[in-house]
Amino acid sequence: MIAFGPIPSRRLGLSLGINNIVARKVCSFSCIYCQIGKTVNRSIIREAFYQPEKLVENVKNHFNKLDADHAPDYLTFVSNGEPTLDINLGKEISLLKETFHIPVAVITNSSLMSNQQVREELLNADWVSLKVDSVEQETWEKINRHHPGINLEKVLEGIEIFAEQYKGRLHTETMLVEDVNDHHSSIDATSAFISKLNVETAYLSIPTRPPAEKTIKAISTENITKTWQMYQAKGIHTEMLTGFEGTNTGFTGNAFDDILNITSVHPLRDDTLKELLKKEKAGMEVVESLIYQRYIKKDHFEGHDYYIRNFHL
Numbered sequence: 001m002i003a004f005g006p007i008p009s010r011r012l013g014l015s016l017g018i019n020n021i022v023a024r025k026v027c028s029f030s031c032i033y034c035q036i037g038k039t040v041n042r043s044i045i046r047e048a049f050y051q052p053e054k055l056v057e058n059v060k061n062h063f064n065k066l067d068a069d070h071a072p073d074y075l076t077f078v079s080n081g082e083p084t085l086d087i088n089l090g091k092e093i094s095l096l097k098e099t100f101h102i103p104v105a106v107i108t109n110s111s112l113m114s115n116q117q118v119r120e121e122l123l124n125a126d127w128v129s130l131k132v133d134s135v136e137q138e139t140w141e142k143i144n145r146h147h148p149g150i151n152l153e154k155v156l157e158g159i160e161i162f163a164e165q166y167k168g169r170l171h172t173e174t175m176l177v178e179d180v181n182d183h184h185s186s187i188d189a190t191s192a193f194i195s196k197l198n199v200e201t202a203y204l205s206i207p208t209r210p211p212a213e214k215t216i217k218a219i220s221t222e223n224i225t226k227t228w229q230m231y232q233a234k235g236i237h238t239e240m241l242t243g244f245e246g247t248n249t250g251f252t253g254n255a256f257d258d259i260l261n262i263t264s265v266h267p268l269r270d271d272t273l274k275e276l277l278k279k280e281k282a283g284m285e286v287v288e289s290l291i292y293q294r295y296i297k298k299d300h301f302e303g304h305d306y307y308i309r310n311f312h313l
């Protein structure tokens with residue numbers, strides 16, 4: 001299924017998720033902190049996953065099942081992988097805007113920003129978040145584990161061109177991982193690069209859900225504050241994405257589908273899942289059945305159970 005939620009987002013209010021890459025994870029990176037697991041085959045080839053009209057139809061069907069309390073603030077491309085690998089992304093953004101008159105957001109890992117066509121398609125989105133974890137070659141390789149066909153210099157050049165042309169709301173996101181990209185030189189160079197982009201907000205985040213590599217750690221509160229200060233000192237409006245989003249997830253009345261759709265891109269925390277089941281008038285047996293059939297799996301991270309889509313069947 002393509003549309004899910006809406007789910008509460010720290011940046012976008014109520015965000016109706018659009019997963020344009022559904023069947024298997026397709027990404028150009030295999031980030032050490034990825035919340036949907038390791039990338040089995042990294043890809044940089046843009047391909048068609050859905051007919052754009054079919055994608056919009058699916059969003060419409062989902063939208064019609066939502067109650068008034070869950071009217072979304074944004075339609076957000078947040079995929080099971082990298083949304084710009086979808087060759088129909090530009091057309092889908094246009095069709096969604098024409099159909100719903102709700103702002104469209106895209107959260108991208110930036111790896112295809114060297115591609116002029118991708119940049120042109122994103123110009124039509126209302127809200128864009130670009131991942132910039134590090135601009136230092138060695139650190140970038142360590143944290144994002146890129147497809148060998150991606151060149152960091154060209155990506156950064158593409159980001160700068162896009163930032164010059166883009167008229168919508170531009171943001172960056174930097175995930176901070178202890179002993180990987182939290183050293184002074186990486187933070188200094190990354191913040192210096194972001195300061196040239198004139199972004200509305202640069203977000204600093206830490207892993208808050210079970211990561212692909214279990215050994216990684218979020219940086220300490222003290223170091224987050226230091227990083228925030230370094231960004232601020234360069235004149236960047238900076239916010240920290242370190243809190244929990246809340247449990248107010250949208251629902252359609254089909255607990256089985258809703259859990260599968262959300263967990264494809266976004267692990268569900270135990271309290272959010274409980275709240276969702278209550279609204280769906282369903283019990284834990286739905287979850288147990290999904291686990292038994294190996295559609296989802298349970299993981300534990302920092303005091304909470306998380307439920308994650310299991311793609312390795």
Ligand code: SF4
Pocket residue numbers: 027028029030031033034035036039080081082109
């Ligand atoms: S975090 Fe995003 S960019 Fe990184 S591997 Fe996961 S899906 Fe891909």
